[in-house]
Amino acid sequence: MPSSAMPTARRADGQPSSSGVSATGLRKSYGEKTVLDGIDIHVPAGTVFALLGPNGAGKTTAVKILSTLISADEGQARVGGHDLATEAHAIRGAIGVTGQFSAVDGLITGEENMFLMADLHHLPKSEGRRVAAELLERFDLTEAAKKPASTYSGGMKRRLDIAMTLVGSPRIIFLDEPTTGLDPRARHNMWQIIRSLVSGGVTVFLTTQYLEEADELADSIALLNNGKIAAQGTAEELKRLIPGGHVRLRFSNPATYQSAASSLRDATRDDEAMALQIPSDGSQRELRAILDWLDSTGIEADELTVHTPDLDDVFFALTGAGKSKENAR
Template sequence: MNAANPAGAATVAPRAPAAAIEVRGLRKSYGTRLVLDDVDLTVAAGTVTALLGPNGAGKTTAVHILSTLVRPDAGSVAIAGHDVVRDTAAVRASIGLTGQFSAVDTLLTGEENLLLMGRLRHLGRRAAKARAAELLERFDLVDAARTPLATYSGGMQRRLDLAMTLVERPAVIVLDEPTTGLDPRSRRTLWGIVRELVAEGTTVLLTTQYLDEADALADRIAVLDGGRIVAEGTPDALKRLVPGGHLRLSFADAPAYDSAATLLPDATRDDASLVLTVATAGGTGTLRTVLDRLDAAELPLEDLSIHTPDLDDVFFALTKGSAS
C-alpha cells in the first residue's frame, strides 16, 4: 500500500497552472466603430503568443486594454489571475509593457533611466542600484551605462527600453512591435533576449508586423482581422491551413525539360527558364513520385527546390485588411 495514497483514497490530479492571460468576449468600440468584437484569447504561462493583423485590426487597442490603459466595453481580461478592471493595481504590478517607441528619457544616461524606474517601482536606493547594474550587464550596456542616450543606437535604446520593463521582474511582458525600425542584427539580439526571458518562465504577448519574427519566436499565433480572431494555433498548424506548396524543378537543356513536362502533365511550365512547377499538398508523397518518374526516364535535374506556405501566405489568405 502506498502511504501517500491509502487504499480507497481518491487520486487527485494536480491542478493545471492558470493561464497567464485569459481574454473572454472582449469588446471595444469608439463611437460607431467596433474595434474589438467578442475576442477570446488564452496565453499559457511561460510561452510566447504573437498577435498578428493588418493595420487597424485592433491589436494596439487590445494591448492598451491588457495593460489597463483603456477600459473594455464588455467581456473580461485577467492577467496572472487579476482582472484588468477590478484589480488594476495588481495587474500593473504583474506586467511590463514595451511599446512601439522607446520610452526612455534622452536627457538621462542609461544607468540613470534604470535607477529612475527603480525608484518609481519603489525598490529603494540600494535595490534599484543593484537591479540597474544587473540589467546593464545582461543587456550588454555596461560600457554605455553612463553616457547620454544621444550616443545610443536604435538597437541600444530598444534594449534599454526592455531592460526598464524588467526592473521589477514582471510575470507577463507585452511587447508591442518591439523591433520596428531596427537593423537585422539588432532584431536578432532582441529575439535572443526574449527567448532567454521565456526560458526563465516569463510570459510574452507579442504584436509585430514582421511575420518572420512571429515565426521565430511564437509558440502560438492569433490572427486578428476586423476586430475578431480569425485563426489561432501554432505557426506550423496555421501554415497547414493554406494551400500553395509546390516543387520547383529546373533543367539544364530544352530536351530534358520538354521530356519532363510530358511526364508531368499537371506541371506549370516556364519555357524561358526551363522550370516546371508541380503543386503539392504537403508531405513527401508528391516529391517521391516526381523523382521516381524522372529517375526512371533518366532525366537529370539541374536544381530542385521545395516551397511550403509561410506566414506571409497565411496572413494574406486569412486577412482582408482593415481601415487604418
C-alpha cells in the same frame, strides 16, 4: 484556425503549464467605431504570442486592455492567473509593458533611468542598484550606462527600454511593436533578447508590423482584422491556409526533363529552366508521394525545392489588403 491547434507550453514535469494570458469575448468600441468585436486569445505561459493586423485593427487596444491601461466593454480575461476585472492591481505587479514609443528619459543617463524604475518598484536602494547593474550588463549597456540616454542609438534605447521593463521581474511582458524603426542588425539583436527572455520562462505578448518577426519568434500567431480574429495557429499552420504551395523539380538533362513532363501532366512546365512545378501543401505526406513516384519511374531530378506561402501571403489573403510585399502594421 481554432485556438486548440496552438501549441501548449509544458513544465519540466511534462504537465501543461498555466495560461499566461487568456481572454474570451473581448469587445471595445469608441463611439460607433467597434475596435474589438469579441476576440478570444490564449497564450500559454513561457511562449511568444504575436498579434498581427493592419493599421487600426485593434492590436494596441488589445494590449492596453490586457495590461489594465483601459477597460473592455465586454468579455473576460485572466493575465498571469489573475482576473482582469477584479485583480487589476495583481496583474500590474506581474507584467511589464514596452510600448511603441520609448519610455526612456533622454535627459538622464541610462543608469539613472534604471534607478528611477527601481524606485517606482519600491526596491531598497542596494537591491535597486544591484538589479540595475545586472540588467545593464545583460543588455550590453554597462559601457554607456553613465552617458545621457539621448546619445544612445535607436537599438540601445530599445534595449534600455526593455531592461527598464524587467526591473520588476515580470513573468509576462507586452511588447507593442518593439522593433519599429530599428535597423536590421538592431532588430536581430532584439530578437535574441526576446528569445532569451522566453528561455527564462517569461511569456511574451508581441504586436509587430514585421511579418518576418512573427515568423521568426512566435510560437503562435493571431491575425486581427476588422476587430475579429481572422485566423490563428502556428506560422506553418497559417501558411497552409493559403493555396499556392508547390514542389519544384529542376532537371539538367533535356531527355529526363521531357520524360518527367510527359508523366506529370498536372505539373506546370518551365521549358527554359527545365523545371516542373507540382501543386503541394508542403506536407511530409505529399513530399513522400513525389519522392516515391520519382523512385518508381527511375526519374532523377537534379534539384527538388519545396515552396509554401509565407506570412505575407496569409496576411494579404485574409485581410483583403492590396497585394504588395510591404510590411504590414
